[in-house]
Amino acid sequence: MWSISSGHGTYSWDVRQYPHRSAAAARTRARSAAAIGAAIGNAKLSYQKFPAFLVEQGIKQLGIPKKTAGLMTEMHEAGNDGLLNPQEPRSEKNTTPTSIEAFAKEVFAPAYKAKAATA
Numbered sequence: 001m002w003s004i005s006s007g008h009g010t011y012s013w014d015v016r017q018y019p020h021r022s023a024a025a026a027r028t029r030a031r032s033a034a035a036i037g038a039a040i041g042n043a044k045l046s047y048q049k050f051p052a053f054l055v056e057q058g059i060k061q062l063g064i065p066k067k068t069a070g071l072m073t074e075m076h077e078a079g080n081d082g083l084l085n086p087q088e089p090r091s092e093k094n095t096t097p098t099s100i101e102a103f104a105k106e107v108f109a110p111a112y113k114a115k116a117a118t119a
Helices: 029-040 052-061 066-080 100-118
Strands: 002-006 009-013
Touching: 029 100, 052 066
Parallel strands: none
Antiparallel strands: 002 009
16 A cells, blocks of 8 residues: 655555556666656655554554454565565556556546545
């Protein structure tokens, strides 16, 4: 789960569901955070790994049962540790032509700025 926190709230999204489909070029979390930061005018934005206990606590606060939250946290940690691999190779069929930079500028930044304007 990626999150951006500011004085205007927290914005979260899951890019690990299809990590090999997230952009035309290979992405890293740090590079993606930098692209989003640039698009919203926050050059210091960076990816921060949350400790597992905080991830699990947040999942449980959503009403997810404790055992399920633990399993989801375990999968989250496996993703952060590079232990999850795509089940199919990257191809034109499963890869979006949209770069993270284009997504950040054309989709994320306008939504972020609109939300910030109403906060």
